[in-house]
C-alpha cells in the first residue's frame with residue numbers, strides 16, 4: 085500500500101508543475117524575464133518533489149514493475165523538455181516545439197500513471 089502522503093505529494097507537485105510551465109512560458113515569451121525566473125525556480129522545486137516521491141514509490145512498491153521505470157524515464161524527459169522550452173523562450177529563441185512536446189509527453193506520463201496506457 086503506497087503511503088498516501090507520497091502519492092499526494094507526487095500528484096500535487098506535477099499538477100503545480102503543469103501550471104507553472106504554462107505561466108513561466110508565457111512570461112518569458114512576453115519578455116517578463118524577472119518574474120519568469122521566479123516561476124522557473126518554483127517549477128524546478130516541483131520537479132525535484134515529483135522525482136523524489138516518484139523514485140521512492142518506485143523502489144519501495146514497484147521495483148519489479150517495468151512500466152513505472154518507463155514512466156519514470158519519460159517523466160525525466162518531460163522535465164528536460166520543460167527546461168529547453170523555458171530556456172529558449174527566455175532567450176527569445178524558437179521554443180514552441182519543446183513547449184508543446186513537454187505538454188504532450190506529460191499527458192502521456194499522466195495516462196501511464198493512471199494506467200490508462202499500459
Ligand code: HEM
Nearest residue numbers: 086098135138139141142152156159160162193194197198
Ligand atoms: C512529469 C512527470 C510525472 C508525472 C506527470 C507523473 C504522474 C503520475 C500519476 C498521474 C500517477 C498516478 C497517481 C495515482 O494513482 O493517484 C503517478 C504514480 C506514480 N509515479 Fe509518477 N509522474 C511523473 C514522474 C515520475 C517519476 C520521475 C517517477 C520515478 C522516478 C514516477 C514514479 C511513479 C510511481 C512509482 C507511481 C505509482 C504510485 C502508486 O503506486 O500508486 N513518476 N505518477
